[in-house]
Amino acid sequence: MRTIAVLFLMFWAVAGAAAQSVSTIVPRALVMDVGTGAVLFDKAADEPTAPASLAKLMTAELVFRDLKGGKITLDTAFPISEHAWKTAQGGASMFARLGSSVRVEDLLRGLIVQSGADAAIALAEGLGGSEESFAAMMNKRAGELGMTHSHFIDAWGSPNAAQTVSARDLAALALNIITAYPDYYHFFGEKEFTWSKVRQLNRNPILFNEVAGDGLKVGNLPDGGFNLVGSAVNGGRRLIVVVLDAKNAKDRAEESRKLFNWGFRGFEVRDLFAAGEEVGVARVYGGAASDVPLVTEAPVQLMAARGSAEKLTGKIVYEGPLLAPVEAGRTVARLKIYHGATLALDAPLKTGESVELGDLSQRAKDAAFELGLQVFHKALNYAFSKTGKKPATVEASAEAR
Secondary structure, three states: OEEEEEEEEEEOOOOOOOOOOOOOOOOEEEEEEOOOOOEEEEEOOOOOEOOHHHHHHHHHHHHHHHHHOOOOOOOOEEEOOHHHHHHOOOOOOOOOOOOOEEEHHHHHHHHHOOOOHHHHHHHHHHHHOOHHHHHHHHHHHHHHOOOOOOEOOOOOOOOOOOOEEOHHHHHHHHHHHHHHOOOOHHHHHOOEEEEOOEEEEOOOHHHOOOOOOOEEEEEEEOOEEEEEEEEEEEOOEEEEEEEEEEOOHHHHHHHHHHHHHHHHHHEEEEEEEOOOOEEEEEEEEOEOOOEEEEEEOOOEEEEEEOOOOEEEEEEEEEEOOEEOOEOOOOEEEEEEEEEOOEEEEEEEEEEOOOEOEOOHHHHHHHHHHHHHHHHHHHHHHHHHHHHOOOOOOOOOOOOOO
16 A cells, blocks of 8 residues: 655744746746756656757766776777768868777867867767667667656757657756766866867857856757757856757857856755654554654755745655565655645655564454455445546655654
């Protein structure tokens, strides 16, 4: 039976002006707080659109994964094929010579700093055998990361109508890159790179303006659609901003700057529970104790508008009752915090202590209780079947203020 304990949480105002609402002229955008995973702002964030060079973020992710897993090293060299060399002609290129072998470290800079299609294809062919096989790897990885509105055709972001991403998917990809590959994230913050005696600047505007960002990437198609996925740290907080389909490079830079400033100035982190703090209890069946405390696995924090007083509802959800014996430290429940009808936070809860198997009398008592509960549910379902209506969900509730 799915058991839900309901908590009521109130947060009172703190000093400072309340966060102002924000708008953007770009068609699709999203602002995410990395520390809490909270989405502070979104606009058409699930609408698919062309990624342009932002497809190279997935290419980079797969390279980072193989580096971290030891399948390749930064000194591994891949050849520049005729396909890679020709594709880059007349477009973004690191100007790698046809037939040359280039180290992965340099190809990553050609991919990220210079946005070279030749670098992207060389990496794709080196890891996947062919660009087509690598695209299949990209799509498999997108599925693993929950990128439900994304589909990749190639490693560099050609203007193919079947190649799509969404703002939410790109934020998830950026979050994974930042958190899973800290040893390689620095490539996104490098402001220039020279190869074949051609010096090129990173085109990401947040590396050079007041945002003082440290990554990730920009892209655009020949007929428009200026995109950006960026990240920056301010006051110990890291944000990810996604801006898609701006009309020009100026709008892309200005709108991303505005969203970063709004996200940093308008919100603050509020502590809900410390790591290991008891949040509630779960019922135990057949145990020496009738319930077990549920504690947080890590600090639970939430983003809130500065100066706001917000009433939140929390639910502890688990499949219960738990069957004894119960081991301490076992993840058995989820803490779900809602702001109105919107899920603001979802955190795991673990058992705070062990519960041994109870004696015969305790188990008999629990069996009788469970039997009575089953009879009650059957009677309830039978009664509602006569009316043709669906019975309401039965919840075990507890209030905490």
